[in-house]
Amino acid sequence: MPESVSNFQKAIDSGEFVITAEIGPPKGTNIGPVIHEAEEYLKNEKVSAVNVTDIQTAVMRASSTVGCKLLIDSGIEPVLQMVTRDRNRLALMSDLLSAYILGVRNVLALTGDHVTMGDHPGTKAVYDLDSVGLLQAIGKLESGTDMGMDFKGRPNELDGAPSFFKGCCVTPCADCLEPQVIKLQKKVEAGAQFCQTQAVYDAGSFENFIESAGDPGIPILAGIVVLKSAGMAKYMNGNVPGVQVPDSIIKDLSDTPKEDRQAKTVEITAELIKELKPLCSGVHLMTLGWDHLVPPIVEQAGL
Secondary structure, X not given: OOOOOOHHHHHHHOOOOEEEEEEOOOOOOOOHHHHHHHHHHHOOOOEEEEEEOOOHXXXXXXXXXXXXXXXXXXXXXXXXXXXXXOOOHHHHHHHXXXXXXXXXXXXXXXXXXXXXXXXXXXXXXXXXXXXXXXXXXXXXXXXXXXXXXXXXXXXXXXXXXXXXXXXXXXXXXXXXXXXXXXXXXXXXXXXXXXXXXXXXXXXXXXXXXXXXXXXXXXXXXXXXXXXXXXXHHHHHHHHOOOOOOOHHHHHHHHOXXXXXXXXXXXXXXXXXXXXXXXXXXXXXXXXXXXXXXXXXXXXXXXX
C-alpha cells in the first residue's frame, strides 16, 4: 500500500470508523467564529479532519484555502473543498499548488452548486472542468506535470510535485441511482481515494445505494447535515435534490420544545450514525455552526 500523505488518510487506511466535520470561511474578514469552531473540534480527538467549504451554495465568502490555513495553524487537519464552478483549469491548478505549499494534503473535488442558488445570481459560471476533470488535473500535478504543453508539444514539467489524498462526493439517496453509481465509478477511475456523500437520513435508502454501487474500491463516509428544526428539514426536502428527511424525524423535531431541540438533534444524529455504521467507513457531520454538539453525538453513537 502506498504511503499515506495525511493523518486523515492514515485513519481511513487503518480501518477505523472515522468522523469528519465541516466549517465555512467567513463572509468578511472576521475570523473569530472560524477560530472558535476550530477550538471546539480540537477538543474532540474523534474528528479526523475538518472540511472547509468553497463558496458553498454560491454565496461569496473567503477562500477555502485560507480557511484550511487557519485550521492548520490551530492544529487541525483540513480537507480543502474545491469547486470547478468559479475557476478555469489554470486557476484551479494554481490554487492546488498554493494549498499544498501551505500544508494542505486532503482535497475534495466538487463541481459546485449553480450560481443561481447564491447571492450573486448574475455571476458567469466557468465550469471549464467538472469534478472528474479536476481529479484528473490533480493526478497530472502529482505526476509532475500540468494539463498543458510547451511550445514543442511536450508536457509542462513542475519544479516539485504535490501529493494529495483525493476525495469526491455522491448523492446516494437520489431518485435515480444509476447516474450516481456511474458518476462514482468515473470519479474512482479519475483517482478519487475516498467519498463523502450528500446528506443521508434513511439507512434503507443508503443501503440500496451501497448494494447498487457494489464495491467502488474506496471508503465511503455518509454525510449527515445536523438538523436544527422541523422547518429546516422541510426546507431540505423541498429544495435540496437527492435529500429526503423522513416524516418521523420531522415529527420528532416538531414535537420537541425549543429548549430541548439541541438534545433531540443529538439523539436523532446519534441514532442515524448507529444505523449507518455497518454500511460505511465513517460519517461526515455538517453541523452548520452547532459544532459543540459533536462530542455528545459521538458519545451517544457509541464511538
